[in-house]
């Protein structure tokens with residue numbers, strides 16, 4: 091297996107059969123080897139800097155009905171809320187004062203947030219704080235909407251692909267949502283010049299070594315600038331209420347492999363990883379993550395942005411505590427927007 095890790099690092103990719111072997115064979119020593127390599131790759135590109143993103147959960151209204159998600163349309167028990175644009179701008183003001191220079195606007199697919207309203211919101215944020223990066227995570231839109239958001243100043247877009255196996259995708263989503271559509275959105279976002287984020291849940295119901303191999307090949311082809319990887323965690327009021335949660339261990343292994351595949355990617359130690367393990371963020375960083383997304387959503391609504399049971403959001407107000415946790419493992423919370431690095435892979439340096 092060490093030879094496969096070598097090959098992945100040297101050539102920037104693997105064949106399907108090789109991914110399958112690597113994904114199916116993992117144990118603690120292999121995971122530790124991958125994590126140590128991933129740490130050193132991250133450090134060679136980004137040093138020991140960790141970037142913070144202020145997460146603003148703008149709405150938990152959603153027209154979709156993803157089987158795993160606590161804010162799915164079919165969950166009648168969800169207490170719905172929507173932040174108004176002025177509330178969102180107040181979150182940005184607070185985040186800016188705390189030193190944050192990226193705001194991530196995430197939400198369900200809420201029809202109240204029309205293209206025009208999102209455009210105005212992005213413009214207002216960019217006008218108020220010209221030195222921040224704006225990241226959107228608002229689901230699937232037609233190309234012209236993504237283009238309008240980009241024109242208004244949006245810099246990045248997070249849209250996890252969830253799984254790159256069409257049959258597995260169909261197990262997690264109703265028929266109206268397809269992997270083909272998700273994938274097309276991601277390629278459109280890249281084409282429009284967004285720093286684009288894909289990603290997946292680890293241990294989602296029906297996930298197999300085969301579907302994970304599809305995921306790795308998809309990331310290898312898409313070459314996203316960001317990848318969000320967190321464990322699946324059941325939500326009590328969804329069809330997957332009784333499914334087991336994904337493990338922190340496997341999440342760390344996949345995080346490390348993605349770092350080896352995409353040396354310059356921005357990889358968050360996710361909220362979900364921090365939920366299944368108290369030291370999830372530290373372990374994520376030690377597996378190659380370099381982004382942390384503390385929460386800026388006002389406390390009342392925040393409690394209702396329940397994607398899964400016991401979602402454990404750390405407030406951006408705890409910035410000093412987060413910096414302290416990173417310092418304790420030898421990392422520094424960096425100032426600035428923390429854009430995707432221009433990076434020439436080592437294996438390419440000799441070929442010109």
Ligand code: SAH
Pocket residue numbers: 158159160196197198199227228229230248249250252290291320321322323324325362397398
């Ligand atoms: N509507 C947006 C944002 C979705 S929420 C979109 O479609 O992109 C952000 C991410 O939370 C999802 O992409 C999914 O990967 C994750 N998520 C949702 N439910 C989850 C669960 N039960 N466990 C872990 N992660 C979950």
